[in-house]
Amino acid sequence: MPEVKLEIGGRVFPVVCQPGEEEQLSRAAAMLDGEAEKLQAQIGRIPETRMLLMAGLLLADRVLDAETDATAARARADALTLDLRTAEERSAGAATDADVASAQSEAAAAKATLDRAAERLESVADMLEAL
Numbered sequence: 001m002p003e004v005k006l007e008i009g010g011r012v013f014p015v016v017c018q019p020g021e022e023e024q025l026s027r028a029a030a031m032l033d034g035e036a037e038k039l040q041a042q043i044g045r046i047p048e049t050r051m052l053l054m055a056g057l058l059l060a061d062r063v064l065d066a067e068t069d070a071t072a073a074r075a076r077a078d079a080l081t082l083d084l085r086t087a088e089e090r091s092a093g094a095a096t097d098a099d100v101a102s103a104q105s106e107a108a109a110a111k112a113t114l115d116r117a118a119e120r121l122e123s124v125a126d127m128l129e130a131l
Contacts, residue, residue: 003017006025038058
């Protein structure tokens with residue numbers, strides 16, 4: 001297993017990880033180090049356990065805020081998806097109504113044509129009976 005030396009708050013910590021996890025571990029340590037550096041700039045040198053605890057809590061707070069934001073964004077995305085589906089259904093319904101109106105118009109034209117044809121047939125039938 002690879003060992004990575006992580007520098008956090010000016011202190012070096014050797015950490016063992018799974019192969020391939022080195023980069024992610026280094027990035028996580030850089031985040032923790034950033035918080036530790038901010039703490040040291042504000043408070044001064046503090047014992048490493050307290051520094052790591054406080055830096056970890058600050059990062060955990062940021063994660064909780066991000067989770068809250070993600071939940072709100074997910075809820076907004078769900079609402080927008082529902083709005084989109086509703087709009088699509090309305091649009092499909094409108095197309096169906098238009099199709100019905102078009103079909104009714106075509107049916108009326110076909111009926112008129114059939115009525116004219118029936119009148120002609122009756123006229124031809126009358127002529128044939130007269131013969």
